[in-house]
Every structure is written in C-alpha cells, then in structure tokens.
Amino acid sequence: MPTTEIVFIVTLVLYLAITRWKRRREDSIIPEPEPKQPEWRDYSPIELQEFNGIHRSLVFLAIKGTVYNVTMGSKFYGPKGPYSAFGGRDATRGLAKSSFDDEFIPNAEADDLDDWSDLNDDEKQTLDDWKAFFDQKYPAVGRLISNKEAAEARAKAENVIPEKTQKN
Numbered sequence: 001m002p003t004t005e006i007v008f009i010v011t012l013v014l015y016l017a018i019t020r021w022k023r024r025r026e027d028s029i030i031p032e033p034e035p036k037q038p039e040w041r042d043y044s045p046i047e048l049q050e051f052n053g054i055h056r057s058l059v060f061l062a063i064k065g066t067v068y069n070v071t072m073g074s075k076f077y078g079p080k081g082p083y084s085a086f087g088g089r090d091a092t093r094g095l096a097k098s099s100f101d102d103e104f105i106p107n108a109e110a111d112d113l114d115d116w117s118d119l120n121d122d123e124k125q126t127l128d129d130w131k132a133f134f135d136q137k138y139p140a141v142g143r144l145i146s147n148k149e150a151a152e153a154r155a156k157a158e159n160v161i162p163e164k165t166q167k168n
C-alpha cells in the first residue's frame with residue numbers, strides 16, 4: 001500500500017477515535033443542579049449586588065422593595081444578558097423610566113433606599129405593569145431594606161446576649 005494511503009487511513013482512524021472519545025466525555029458531564037429556592041429574608045442593596053450571576057449562579061433583582069429570584073431569566077439579567085444592568089440591583093427606577101442608564105440605577109452603597117415617589121403617573125403605571133409581570137413570572141425571595149436598616153439589625157443581633165449565657 002502506498003505511504004500516502006496508510007497516512008490517510010491512520011489519520012482518519014485517529015480522528016474518529018478522538019471525536020468519539022470527546023462526545024462520550026461531554027455526555028458524561030452532569031449538569032450543575034439548579035439552586036434550591038432560597039428562604040425568604042431581607043437583603044440590603046450591598047448584599048443584593050452579590051446576586052448578579054457573576055459572583056454566584058443565582059440572579060436577583062428588586063422592584064419596589066421586593067426581591068425577585070430571576071435566575072430562570074439569567075439570559076436577560078445575567079452578565080451577558082441585555083438587561084444585565086438590573087442583575088443584583090434595584091431595578092425600580094430603570095423599569096419605570098424604560099432605561100438601563102446608570103443614573104436610574106441607585107447607588108448600592110447609599111445609606112437609604114431609592115424613593116420612587118417623584119416618578120410621574122405614566123412612569124408609575126409602567127412600573128406597576130412591570131411589577132405585575134415579575135409577580136407572575138418570578139418567585140419573590142425577600143424584602144429590600146436599606147443598608148442603614150441592615151447595619152442596625154446586624155448590630156442589634158450582635159449585642160443581644162443569648163438568655164442561656166446571661167448571669168442573674
């Protein structure tokens with residue numbers, strides 16, 4: 001048999017063996033389990049930032065003080081999604097204004113929560129329509145509280161001496 005034919009056959013056999021092995025390997029990869037629905041709790045804007053699909057697989061956003069688990073909509077709100085600006089953030093003002101501009105995303109470090117009472121009637125209506133959409137599509141997982149309130153709650157919890165250790 002001429003050498004070129006032998007080289008061709010050997011290359012073909014190798015190619016088929018490698019593609020088969022690769023496919024088997026891919027099939028055996030077990031997909032990551034979906035994270036369980038987290039328990040209801042309070043989130044401060046600083047804590048909420050963690051849930052943007054970069055730091056953890058869960059994606060949350062807040063609307064009018066309610067935190068939603070939008071992980072199943074990661075293609076929208078995850079890092080590569082068109083609405084990633086809302087992932088891990090308070091989306092209230094942005095949805096009301098139909099904008100992802102930074103100026104409508106409240107600073108997560110601020111002491112107090114954004115107050116949306118200054119929105120006009122049209123914006124409030126748009127916001128309520130979006131809220132109804134999220135209520136219907138995504139599970140609510142908690143309440144958005146201010147960083148100040150969260151810090152106070154933490155300080156209170158740290159100062160409370162458990163009854164058992166208290167001396168009479």
Ligand code: HEM
Nearest residue numbers: 070073076077082083094095096097098099100130133137
């Ligand atoms: C050029 C402008 C826009 C286009 C073409 C567009 C297109 C779309 C489409 C096609 C969907 C449905 C996707 C699906 O169900 O598979 C969608 C959903 C959505 N859009 Fe837009 N959009 C635009 C602008 C905006 C703006 C300005 C906002 C708000 C700031 C916005 C917020 C949303 C939200 C929150 C959803 C729901 C995603 C979900 O199901 O969780 N969109 N958009």
